[in-house]
Amino acid sequence: MLEFAGFLPFLLVIGMAVIQLGLVGYGANQAGSAARAGARAESLNTGSGPAAATASVSGWLQPAPGACGGNPLVTCTVTVRVPAIIPLFDGWNITRTVTMPSDQTDQGS
Template sequence: MLEFAGFLPFLLIIGMAAIQLGLVGYGANQAGSAARAAARAESLTPGTGQAAATASTSTWLDPAAAIGTGDTVTAEVTVHVPAIIPLFDGWDIHRTATMPNDKTDDGS
């Protein structure tokens, strides 16, 4: 019993680190999906990329998109993954996606 009590803090830290690693992976996946959705939406209808990025991401990740247009549409989405281990502040994860711009200068 005493050995288990001494080892319990290590088990808790390992468990929390595993959960944190899962959250970071989830945040990276959400940022990539949001970047693709934002670039796709912006290439089809200008001005809709930010809304598409926000709609395709969990709100607790606080997504923010930066969109650049030209011959291609590039969307960079940043999400903030909060830390569950008290020693850390959390992580910002950036993902970028580029899509061809379907809108041309002649309006077609």
């Protein structure tokens, strides 16, 4: 029993580290999805790229979309904030950028 009590803090720290890594992976996935949604909305020339990027992310990640735009290639950048569950850390900002062709390119007509 004494050995288990001594080893328990290590198990808890390892468990929290695994959960933290999962949150960072989830944040990276959400940032990529938001950048893709923002670039897609902006490629349709709707001007709603940042709004689409913000709407496609979980609110607790505090999404911060950058400017989306460009022609013939549309680029959108989104940064999310992943909170830390281990008290020694401050959290992480994860940024993803997506570039895709615009659907409304000038065809010279």
